[in-house]
Amino acid sequence: MERVGIIGTGNMGESILKALLKNNVAKKNICFIEAKKDRADHIANTYGIDEVREVPELAKRSDAIILAVKPQDASKILPDIASSITDSNILISIMAGITIPKIISIAGRPLRVVRMMPNLAIKVNEGVIGMTASADVSADDFSAIKSLFSRAGLIVDVDEVHMDAITSLGASSPAFFLLFLEAMIDAGVHIGLPRDKAKAISIQVVRGTIEMLEQDQIHPALMREMITSPGGTTISGLASLEANAFKGNIIEAIEKAALRAKELSS
Numbered sequence: 533m534e535r536v537g538i539i540g541t542g543n544m545g546e547s548i549l550k551a552l553l554k555n556n557v558a559k560k561n562i563c564f565i566e567a568k569k570d571r572a573d574h575i576a577n578t579y580g581i582d583e584v585r586e587v588p589e590l591a592k593r594s595d596a597i598i599l600a601v602k603p604q605d606a607s608k609i610l611p612d613i614a615s616s617i618t619d620s621n622i623l624i625s626i627m628a629g630i631t632i633p634k635i636i637s638i639a640g641r642p643l644r645v646v647r648m649m650p651n652l653a654i655k656v657n658e659g660v661i662g663m664t665a666s667a668d669v670s671a672d673d674f675s676a677i678k679s680l681f682s683r684a685g686l687i688v689d690v691d692e693v694h695m696d697a698i699t700s701l702g703a704s705s706p707a708f709f710l711l712f713l714e715a716m717i718d719a720g721v722h723i724g725l726p727r728d729k730a731k732a733i734s735i736q737v738v739r740g741t742i743e744m745l746e747q748d749q750i751h752p753a754l755m756r757e758m759i760t761s762p763g764g765t766t767i768s769g770l771a772s773l774e775a776n777a778f779k780g781n782i783i784e785a786i787e788k789a790a791l792r793a794k795e796l797s798s
């Protein structure tokens with residue numbers, strides 16, 4: 533699974549490309565097709581990889597073909613891919629909400645497909661990537677594809693039925709977390725800190741907490757208990773959060789996002 537072709541090099545396509553390069557896939561083994569000329573020039577000039585014009589040429593030069601266009605463009609490009617792809621190619625789709633049976637139905641013929649749901653943090657090698665494969669992708673090919681992205685973050689092997697959960701917990705949650713961080717910074721300002729200091733403290737609190745969790749390998753609830761002394765400051769804040777159903781709100785937000793992902797894929 534050495535040669536990779538990317539169709540669509542927007543935000544995610546470029547992040548995938550960076551992940552492949554960091555994973556030591558040789559530039560000469562990567563090619564791409566991009567509809568926007570300025571975007572194509574940017575990719576070719578920045579990364580020194582070959583742009584190709586047509587899907588058949590990309591398929592000939594690739595073992596794995598990564599489809600990174602918007603879901604609404606699937607019906608235009610998939611029949612084209614279906615007529616160019618051979619049995620030695622595997623199609624890797626990152627399109628949100630388009631299931632493997634749907635991909636095969638739009639393509640109009642059986643294809644070997646891996647569906648992958650990355651979050652944006654693959655940009656910094658700290659991503660979460662949910663992956664699932666059609667039944668005719670062998671275990672060896674599936675592991676070869678997983679190893680293409682092994683340095684991009686945590687790869688989670690899931691059944692397709694759980695892809696909506698990955699979309700929510702993996703891909704949407706960073707936005708929920710950013711809202712929480714924004715609230716911390718505003719709170720710091722509210723209690724009198726200059727904004728730059730409130731921001732620096734809030735970010736460092738997050739970084740330090742994650743680092744402690746990684747080093748101590750304990751459940752977050754246990755760590756929280758360790759910093760919650762009887763009658764202290766922390767329990768006062770926690771009591772207020774719980775009075776406003778903090779945990780319930782987070783659970784509901786993640787559930788809502790998963791339901792929306794399901795709606796979009798039906």
Ligand SMILES: NC(=O)c1ccc[n+]([C@@H]2O[C@H](COP(=O)([O-])OP(=O)(O)OC[C@H]3O[C@@H](n4cnc5c(N)ncnc54)[C@H](OP(=O)(O)O)[C@@H]3O)[C@@H](O)[C@H]2O)c1
Nearest residue numbers: 540541542543544545565566567600601602603626627628
């Ligand atoms: N953003 C995320 O966090 C995230 C996470 C997981 C998965 N995804 C999925 O990743 C996919 C890409 O998202 P994105 O945000 O990167 O979109 P994007 O920035 O719009 O990138 C897609 C690029 O593909 C080009 N394109 C469209 N049809 C093409 C074709 N037939 N041949 C070659 N290029 C073509 C588009 O050009 P035009 O604009 O001119 O059409 C655009 O430059 C989506 O399916 C999305 O669901 C995104």
